[in-house]
Amino acid sequence: MTVISNKIDEIFLLPPTEKQLFLSRFERIDVLKGTIVVSAEKIERYVYFIEEGIARAFRETDKGQRTIWFGEAGGVILSFLSFFKNQPGYESIEVLEDSVLYRISSSHLQELYNLHLPIANWGRKFAEQELLLTEQRFMDLQFRTATERYEDLIKHSPTILKRVQLGHIASYLGITQVSLSRIRSAKK
Amino acid sequence: MTVISNKIDEIFLLPPTEKQLFLSRFERIDVLKGTIVVSAEKIERYVYFIEEGIARAFRETDKGQRTIWFGEAGGVILSFLSFFKNQPGYESIEVLEDSVLYRISSSHLQELYNLHLPIANWGRKFAEQELLLTEQRFMDLQFRTATERYEDLIKHSPTILKRVQLGHIASYLGITQVSLSRIRSAKK
DNA sequence: CAATTTATTTAACAAATGATAAAAAATGAA
């Protein structure tokens, strides 16, 4: 649980008592490659932390699946809509390799938020951090070209590039696979 | 202060004591049309709530200003990067009409977060809500065409369409003004 | 290993959007 424990500390450092309380609410699950952890059809009642493995969030469209997010060890799997508003979310999330996850239920988390100030502030910092990441994605999409976004991916997430097929990468970048292939060949 | 007071309640209902404490930290400012409330150059130490008026966030690029957000009464003016990470943000924010704002300083807010559980949870809900809005923007940009985004704007924010010039709208939609003009003429 | 499936690249054409320039319309100031 070390990866996740570090991740939790990184978001907001909890006093030992609260940290322990928080961790005690987590439950380990081992999932096989291809498992759909979160389904767009359903309201999801857990937040998952990735201890080991890699995950992909995607939306089903008329033109097939389109990837909206990749997560590696230390990443958090959740549907914001599901978890914050109790609605079915936009996305489904699958693991692309056999993975080890730890999850905490919505109701446990709510209870902790309502009783423990440090944990409420942890939740706030968590939301703020995810907000910054989402804003970053938005800015990239709005202000950078597909080529630049691809180069950023090479630079900042080489692991993903190596472990994930290009069709998923292309839709993540907001372009077709053909277009990505053109970008790749232009770069040589 | 009624618009803002309602907005605060909408995010998360505070007990009367905390609500009053929270409100007591706000300060009213009246700003003239064209005032730059938040500058991309600086670290901004306030969050502003719009009681009356309309605002626009934009980034300076090599091709001129590009709008990233519009806010009306009840909206919140802040740079996430500035406020959450104490860094200069991406955007500058100006008011497009004479406006009435209420602001609370970063340090006051931090203090309230650290001492009052309900306010910490208010802050969490606020971040969660802004996260959902940002995610929505991202999804729109990624999954909908410029034409659809324009139609959504007509449907959901007719006020903005009426009060803001089309150049700003176009860059908000992520297209050129020429392209927006084409979309508008195709619709007749 | 060969056979089959899946993933990736390439090519040709269509559609959408950008860039630039000019015209038309709207706005604001004297």
Place this chain on the structure above:
DNA sequence: TTCATTTTTTATCATTTGTTAAATAAATTG
């Protein structure tokens, strides 16, 4: 109002990206 400025629309051409289909390469399975 009239003139000057700003905003919006229109037109033309270049560029980018999408679409479809086929070819190549890689991975998987029996």
